[in-house]
Amino acid sequence: MRKLFTLLFVVIAFSARSQTRGDFSGTVTDSKNQPIAGATVYLLNTNYQTSADRSGKFILKSITAGKYTLHISAIGYAAKNIPVIIIGTSRPITIQLNDASNQLDEVTVSAQKTEEQAQRVPFSISTLSAKQIQDYRLWDLKDLTAIVPNLNSGAPGDGRTVTGIRGIVTTSYDPAVATYVDGVNQYGLDTYIPQLLDVDRIEVLRGPQGTLYGRNATGGVINVITKQPSNTLSGFAGVDVGNYNQQRYTLGIKAPLVKDKFYLGVAGIYSGFNGFYTNTFNNTHFDKQHYFLGNYYLKFLATPKLAFTLNVKNYNNRNNGAFTLAGSPDDALSHPFEVNQNATTKMVDNTFQSSLTANYSGNDFNFTSQTSYQVNNRYYTTPIDGDFSPIDAVSIINNYGGKWNKVKTTIQEFRFTSPASSTSKLKWAAGTYGFYHYAPNRQGTYFGDDAGAVGSPMTDFTSINTNTDRNYGIAVYGQATYAVNEQFDITAGLRYDYEHKKENVMGEFLPKGGESVVTRSDTSSTAHYKAFTPKVSLAYHVSAHNNLFATYSRGFRAGGITELGSDPSSPPLYSFKPEYSNNFEVGSKNDFLDNRIRVNVTAFYTRVTDAQVPTLVLPDAITITKNAGKLSSKGIEAEINATPIKGLEFDYNFGYTHARYTTLVVGSNGEEVNLKGNKQIYTPNITSMLALQYGYDLGGLLKTKLIARGEWRYLGDQYFDLANQIKQKGYNKFNARVGVSTKRFGLFFWESNIADKKYIDYAYDFGATHLGNPRTYGVSLNTTF
Numbered sequence: 001m002r003k004l005f006t007l008l009f010v011v012i013a014f015s016a017r018s019q020t021r022g023d024f025s026g027t028v029t030d031s032k033n034q035p036i037a038g039a040t041v042y043l044l045n046t047n048y049q050t051s052a053d054r055s056g057k058f059i060l061k062s063i064t065a066g067k068y069t070l071h072i073s074a075i076g077y078a079a080k081n082i083p084v085i086i087i088g089t090s091r092p093i094t095i096q097l098n099d100a101s102n103q104l105d106e107v108t109v110s111a112q113k114t115e116e117q118a119q120r121v122p123f124s125i126s127t128l129s130a131k132q133i134q135d136y137r138l139w140d141l142k143d144l145t146a147i148v149p150n151l152n153s154g155a156p157g158d159g160r161t162v163t164g165i166r167g168i169v170t171t172s173y174d175p176a177v178a179t180y181v182d183g184v185n186q187y188g189l190d191t192y193i194p195q196l197l198d199v200d201r202i203e204v205l206r207g208p209q210g211t212l213y214g215r216n217a218t219g220g221v222i223n224v225i226t227k228q229p230s231n232t233l234s235g236f237a238g239v240d241v242g243n244y245n246q247q248r249y250t251l252g253i254k255a256p257l258v259k260d261k262f263y264l265g266v267a268g269i270y271s272g273f274n275g276f277y278t279n280t281f282n283n284t285h286f287d288k289q290h291y292f293l294g295n296y297y298l299k300f301l302a303t304p305k306l307a308f309t310l311n312v313k314n315y316n317n318r319n320n321g322a323f324t325l326a327g328s329p330d331d332a333l334s335h336p337f338e339v340n341q342n343a344t345t346k347m348v349d350n351t352f353q354s355s356l357t358a359n360y361s362g363n364d365f366n367f368t369s370q371t372s373y374q375v376n377n378r379y380y381t382t383p384i385d386g387d388f389s390p391i392d393a394v395s396i397i398n399n400y401g402g403k404w405n406k407v408k409t410t411i412q413e414f415r416f417t418s419p420a421s422s423t424s425k426l427k428w429a430a431g432t433y434g435f436y437h438y439a440p441n442r443q444g445t446y447f448g449d450d451a452g453a454v455g456s457p458m459t460d461f462t463s464i465n466t467n468t469d470r471n472y473g474i475a476v477y478g479q480a481t482y483a484v485n486e487q488f489d490i491t492a493g494l495r496y497d498y499e500h501k502k503e504n505v506m507g508e509f510l511p512k513g514g515e516s517v518v519t520r521s522d523t524s525s526t527a528h529y530k531a532f533t534p535k536v537s538l539a540y541h542v543s544a545h546n547n548l549f550a551t552y553s554r555g556f557r558a559g560g561i562t563e564l565g566s567d568p569s570s571p572p573l574y575s576f577k578p579e580y581s582n583n584f585e586v587g588s589k590n591d592f593l594d595n596r597i598r599v600n601v602t603a604f605y606t607r608v609t610d611a612q613v614p615t616l617v618l619p620d621a622i623t624i625t626k627n628a629g630k631l632s633s634k635g636i637e638a639e640i641n642a643t644p645i646k647g648l649e650f651d652y653n654f655g656y657t658h659a660r661y662t663t664l665v666v667g668s669n670g671e672e673v674n675l676k677g678n679k680q681i682y683t684p685n686i687t688s689m690l691a692l693q694y695g696y697d698l699g700g701l702l703k704t705k706l707i708a709r710g711e712w713r714y715l716g717d718q719y720f721d722l723a724n725q726i727k728q729k730g731y732n733k734f735n736a737r738v739g740v741s742t743k744r745f746g747l748f749f750w751e752s753n754i755a756d757k758k759y760i761d762y763a764y765d766f767g768a769t770h771l772g773n774p775r776t777y778g779v780s781l782n783t784t785f
Contacts, residue, residue, distance in 0.1 A: 022088035025059040028052045028072060028095050036097060038232060039074035044081075044108065044115040045420035046361040047307045051232040057092075062304060064363050066421020069117075070095075071108050075784070076743060078103040078595070079129075081117055086421075101647045101695055104595045105129055109203045111223065112479070113212055113429045114366075114417050119589045122491060122539040122549035124206040124602045124637060126653075130227070133199050135693060135709060137737065137750060137780075139248070139271075141179070141194045141222065146687040146713045148204045149637035149655030151220075154682060154762035157287065157324035157770045159317055159349060161194045162682065162762065165206050166606060167633035167659025168219030168581060169682040174558055178209070178217040181224045182311055184355050184372040185213075187409040187437060191374040193315045193351055195293050198236070198252050198267040200227045206637070207583040207604060208555025210533030211493040214433060214475050218555035218581040218608070228309070229254035229265035229297050235785050236267075242750075242778020245274040250782075254297075265297030276774055277324045280340045281390050287321030309357045317349040322380070325388050325768040329726055329760055332769035336758050343385035343395045351376045366417045374409040377402065383446055388768055392448035397462065404442040411435045430478035439469040441563075444510070460512040463519075466505065467563040467572075473499035479535065491537035497556070499529045505564035505572045520564060525573035531556045531580075545591040555581045557612060562624050577627050579612045598641040606633040613666060613722065629664035631680060633657060647695045647705075655687040666722060678724045682762075686716030686730065695741075702742040711735040720763035728760040744784055751777040 028039040035056025042049040043060065046068070052058045065087045073079040077097040084093075107118040107127045118127050126148045128136070136143070142153040142161045153163040162170045163177045170176045170189075179186040186192040203223040213221050233255045240248035252267030272290025279286040298310040324339060326332035355372035379399045386394035398405050415431035418424070444464045451459045479493030507520030537551040557579040564572035587602035608631035614624070635657040642650040659680035665672050679685075693709040713733045720726040734755055739748030753775045761772035 020065040020088055021062045022065070022086060022090065023059055023061045024063055024084070024086050024090065025057070026093040026095055028056045028058065028074070028097060030077065031096060031098055031102075033096075036074045036077065039072060039077075039097070040230070040232075042071045043420060044069040044071055045366060045417070047301060047304060047359060048361075049230060051230065064421050066419070067423045068420055069115075071115075072097060073105075076100055079105040079107070081106045081108060099646075100131070101649075102596070102643060104591075104598055104641055104643060106595065107201075109201075109223075110225070111203055111205050111221075113415060113431075114427070118203075119545075119591060119598075119600075120539070120541070120547060122489065122537040122547075123551045123553070124585060124587060124600075124604070126204040126206070126639065128202040130200055133196065133202065134782075135737075136691070136711075137735075137752075138196055138202075140196060141224070144202070144204065144222070146655075146689040146715060147653065148206070149639060149653045150206065150635060150657050150687055151204065151655075152682060152684055152687065152715070152718070155770070156762050156764070156768075158322040158347065159194070159319065160189045160192070162189075163219075163222070164682050165204075165219040166604060166635065166655075167631065167657045167680045167683045168208075168606065168608065169680065170219075174560065175216050176219040176557055177222060178213050178215075178220075179222045179224070180213075181313070181353075182226055182355065183357065183370055184353060184374070185411055185435075187374060187411070187435065188407070190376045190378060190407040190439070191351055191353070191409055193293070193313060193353070195269065195271075195291065195315065196224070197250065197269045197293050197295055198227050200225045206602075207551070207585055207606070208533070208553045208581050210531070210555035211477060211479055211495045211535040211553065212429070214477070214495060214497055214533070215473070215499070215531075215556065215558045218557045218579060226267075226295055227254070227265070229256070229263035229299055231256045231259055231263075236782065238780065238782035240778060240780045242273075242776055244276060244776065245272075246776065246778055247272050252295075261301050263297070263299040263301075265295075265299075267296075268292065268294045275321060277321060277337050277339055279321070279344065280338050281342055282344070284344075285320070286339055286341075286344070287319065287324050289317070289319040289321070291315065291317040305361050307359045309355075309359070311355045311357070313351075313353040315349075315351040317347070319347040319349070320344070322347040322384065323388075323768075323770075325764075325770055327388050327769075328767040329763060329769045332760065332771055333758055336771055337774060339388065340390050341385040341388060342390045342392060343383055345380045345382040345384045347378070347380055347384075349376070349378045362419055363421065365419055368413075368415045368417075370411075370413050370415075372411045374411075375406065377406045379405050386445065387454060391450040391453055393450045393454045393456075395446045395448065397444035397446055398442065400442045400444075404440055407437075407439045409435060409437045425483040426480060427483075428478070428480040430476075432474065432476045434474040435472065437469065437471040440466075441468065442466045462510040462512075464508040464510055464516065465564045466507075468504040469561075470502045470504075471499065473497060473558075487541045489537075489539040489541070491535070491539070493535040495531075495533045497529075497531045497533070499531075499558055500526065501529075501559075501561055502526045503561040503563070503573060507564055520572075523573065525561055525575065527559060527561055527575040529559045529578050531578055545595075547589045548587070549589070550586045551584070553583050555583070559612075560625065574624075574626075576612060576625050577610050579608060579610050579627070581606055581608045583607075596643050598639070600637075600639045602637045604633075604635060604637070607631070608633070611661070611664075613664070626666075628666055629675075630662045631659060632662050633659035633680065635659075647697065649691075649693040649695075651689070651691040653687070653689045657683055657685055659683050661722075664722065673723075675722055675724075678722060679719055681719050681722060684715040684718040684730070686714065688712075688714040698740075702745075704740055704742050706740055707738065707748070709737040720760065721765035723765075726760075726763050726765070726767065726769075731757055731759045733757055739780075746780070746782045748780045749777075750780060751775070 275287035383395035477495035
């Protein structure tokens with residue numbers, strides 16, 4: 001780390017040339033020319049940021065001459081981007097913001113590793129602001145289902161979220177949709193934090209993003225950006241309570257410890273509830289759970305050009321009924337929210353993440369270094385039911401001490417981009433990415449007195465499987481955009497990834513009360529993977545508010561090595577290849593009537609080769625993955641956002657996906673079965689979401705608004721097994737929220753799944769089924785300062 005800091009300061013010394021500098025100042029007002037105190041003023045892709053004072057005035061000092069984009073935002077007002085040219089100290093300017101009830105935000109994203117206007121990005125991207133996240137009452141990334149076209153998330157009840165976009169779905173511990181939180185890649189489902197806290201915005205990039213994001217972005221990327229501290233003292237607090245004894249408490253504060261130099265940010269959330277499920281075996285709440293999530297920032301602005309940010313997150317989850325699974329879809333729907341399991345336990349799930357980011361914005365280039373470390377320890381305090389029934393047949397043991405089932409990942413990324421002040425027609429980004437992943441997993445499958453009921457010839461013994469993964473990889477990438485003229489841009493990029501995997505396996509037989517016997521000695525296997533992921537985009541800017549694009553992109557999901565299980569027909573250390581996807585899309589992005597209406601439309605075609613097809617091996621709950629087919633996915637997407645009249649917000653998102661296997665051969669009972677033409681799993685053919693919100697101004701000193709909101713979501717037919725035998729027909733869900741808000745306070749009553757629709761949220765191919773959440777309701781009180 002000392003060498004990194006030395007390198008940074010050497011780079012700064014060499015690039016610090018004598019250039020024209022000046023101060024940039026102005027005033028932020030509303031449509032009535034009244035000052036907006038506390039408005040945030042930020043030069044994109046720099047460390048220059050400040051807040052307007054009580055008179056709405058701001059100043060950014062000693063800025064290098066050049067062309068920039070200024071982003072201005074304030075609570076209750078539509079965010080705005082304006083181009084500015086700075087040459088020395090200029091006369092102050094006046095920036096006017098319109099009320100958010102009259103105009104849509106001009107959204108800024110970092111999807112291409114640099115900050116830019118979302119409407120000019122030449123591929124499909126959906127964004128959610130902090131206000132929208134609150135309006136939708138998003139507490140978990142799983143709740144993005146249908147809000148983003150052609151996105152669907154499901155969960156078996158253990159806290160993991162399985163997400164797919166456009167028919168490219170997660171079928172193993174290597175996700176198909178990459179998730180980044182504050183720039184940190186959530187490497188796998190173990191170290192993944194799905195809960196949302198103090199979020200500034202969410203960006204969802206649809207389609208393969210291999211060039212800039214690399215492995216496991218075949219379906220797309222979810223970028224979560226939380227709010228960072230600044231010179232302005234601010235904070236928030238919230239209380240949410242509801243049925244099933246739901247309780248959620250949030251609290252956060254951001255403050256300058258030393259003005260213009262050193263900043264602190266602390267935020268936390270505690271949430272718990274009594275559970276939706278009843279265990280009829282002992283008539284108790286089955287999935288009673290609670291968690292705590294903390295997010296902590298220290299930011300040091302060494303110079304106006306150089307900033308260091310330390311970010312730490314800890315997520316501690318306790319679940320008294322993971323895997324809320326009925327034995328079959330019929331059982332789940334005929335006896336909703338009931339399980340009948342004899343082996344009950346508590347899941348302990350602890351995740352820790354930290355990152356150190358150095359960000360230099362220079363005259364010739366910008367430079368970012370991010371070093372991150374993730375660790376997850378997840379285990380069951382006592383054996384968990386493996387047969388999902390009241391008999392003593394199978395239970396799973398993984399509590400073998402702190403050494404085992406403790407997954408660790410270290411990631412380092414260096415990135416260079418063109419400077420924010422550049423007036424060149426060429427904008428570029430290049431970098432290198434490396435990781436090391438260590439996963440020592442030890443799991444025992446205990447066969448009890450009733451093991452004969454599941455086909456075991458013996459009883460009262462434990463089959464212990466040890467699987468240790470050691471993976472590392474490195475990648476280099478580059479992407480450039482050239483503006484042929486003011487209307488036409490060309491973007492081209494390429495990434496090269498190299499990945500090495502090693503797996504050690506060992507098997508043991510442990511009779512009850514006896515000594516363990518090694519059944520498979522410690523054996524290992526290695527595999528190497530290489531991948532090139534290109535990207536080409538054409539963008540035509542018809543006008544400042546109308547853009548057309550066409551994009552080709554490639555993505556890949558890493559290959560791997562199968563684990564050791566107790567099924568002799570599924571031998572371990574079998575190497576499977578990476579999965580590749582090629583995506584073609586064309587689209588149009590449009591703003592109308594002074595940003596009152598936004599309409600984005602996309603058509604896509606995706607072809608997947610060497611499709612990784614999973615088979616769940618029971619009773620070990622180990623997934624065996626093989627390259628077994630080719631997949632074709634095509635469809636359309638539409639997003640419409642509007643504020644047609646003052647106070648009325650209209651959002652409609654639609655997605656259609658037709659995803660089928662053009663070739664698919666899988667094994668079943670020792671025979672090969674041809675499933676060509678079957679539909680992809682976990683993929684609704686339609687996602688549709690309509691949200692209407694109206695705010696009526698009650699006036700008064702507090703500027704109180706009465707707000708009413710209604711949401712309709714529809715998910716089309718989807719399947720949960722490759723044979724297409726387990727199906728959930730299309731269904732509707734309705735949500736509502738009503739309350740009052742001021743600039744600093746909000747009080748709302750809400751209800752989700754109003755009609756109490758019973759539907760399959762997730763199912764395994766052998767039939768075990770988890771339902772989506774029932775009807776819930778409650779009240780939320782929040783404040784900001």
